[in-house]
Amino acid sequence: MCLFAIFAFATCGGYSGGLRLSVDCANKSESDLNIDIAFAYPFRLHQVNFDAPTCEGKRREKLSLIGDFSSSAEFFVTIAVFAFLYSLAATVVYIFFQNKYRENNRGPLIDFIVTVVFSFLWLVGSSAWAKGLSDVKIATDPDEVLLLMSACKHQSNKCLPVRSPVMSSLNTSVVFGFLNFILWAGNIWFVFKETGWHSSGQRHPAGAMEKQSSSYSQGGYNQDSYGPTSGYSQPGTYGQVGEYSQQQGYGQSGPTSFANQI
Template sequence: MDVVNQLVAGGQFRVVKEPLGFIKILEWLFSIFAFATCGSYSGEFTLSIDCVNKTESKRNIKVDFEYPFKLHQEYFEAPTCRGAGATTKVFLVGDYSSCAEFFVTIAVFAFLYSLGALVTYIFLQNKYRENNKGPMIDCIVTAVFAFLWLVSSSAWAKGLSDIKLATDAELIKEQIPACQNTENRCQEVRDPVMSGLNTSVAFGFLNCIIWLGNLWFVFKETGWTAPFMKYPPPAQEKQPAPDTYAPQGQGYAQQDSYGQQGGYQPDYYGQQPEYNQQGYSQGGYSQQGVPTSFSNQM
């Protein structure tokens, strides 16, 4: 208990709260569900054969089949309805072990790998990130498993469809000699329960989606996205506004370039020359030829 508390206090279990570790836990759990629902399946269906001679009838014929679904090895005893209580062996049709075993094998290996990766995330994080080899290997293996989940789930879905067809009562009655006689009555009493196998197919495709989604989070850990990342340009510093005006009463603090070069520079705050009778006069402006005072008129 103290060891667990130390690990929690050290933050080593923090990775399970992150998408990388949390999705790995989902991969581990759903892999268990996938191979458990398929690998542990065992089903049966029941047939009834009523012969003309009622003493030869058999109304409770149980037919069992299970993983890995080698149906061609499964058989049941059916009455011939020809007297003397004779029976005949009737075999089911088809061998679907390849797709079922392939699906379960992928699920088991996915379970083992996700468990090992989760332990590495928690206890060997430094080794995992050393030289960036851990994320690269993890990314490649995750991509391979995502592809294998898709292939195995598709193959198993097709195999399950064939199993349902092979255990259909109409197809099986065609293989029973006694059912070829219209005077005898053959019927299926109970259908096999396929809900567990349907669930295994659903878990297979769900695992494919989970592993494919986790591929993105593992890919980001590799650093391969760095060359494709676009960083925003650095913010430019604002230039200070020019001090156009000096304190009040001192006129312009700075002159423009035109005034510095010796061009015309008006003196807005000083007195400007004014025209007199011959031109401008100092102190004010008067029109040419007009006396500036009353004494000039005398």
């Protein structure tokens, strides 16, 4: 992740580009065929000034580009720099301070929270910079800049774009921004597994199964312990039945002998 963070802030923070315009006046002596406009990070375009001919004698007008997109660009670069520093520090802790990292489970919990925060920041920062880059492209479009010149409002003068700014590195910075978001968001699960929340979540079902198995085994043991007693009591029950049958037989013999006597 350190490498991707470096690419993100390097491709954005180190950008410098420019465009070139041509104004061909009806009076050729007043023309300027090479108007160079340079701009760079942090894209405060309203501070980028340039001179353009008015095609009205030797008088020239001072113009500036439109827009200030420094907030989204600086926010994106700041996230990339801090993400790089944290990744570097975390790598050192993982390698050299593994015991302290796992002590009291504070290290994994802090790492988990920071990872979630950086994932959110990468998503917000990349989205904001993608919108900012789109606005920068519009503000630095040569056709849009030509509309700012008063000489280009007259059909007798010819205003043409000579060179457009190259935005490939800025496009790359947006791509690396969203790649960093994917990496940090995917790392949330691996960091979560190191926390106590994941381990405690696995312990509770196991403890519940152990309780169920122990209670089941106790119930089986009680049944076995009562089995011989109940089995022992059954002969006594049969004995009572036998005695009852004997009494019944004795009761029946009385009436029989009485009938014989009669």
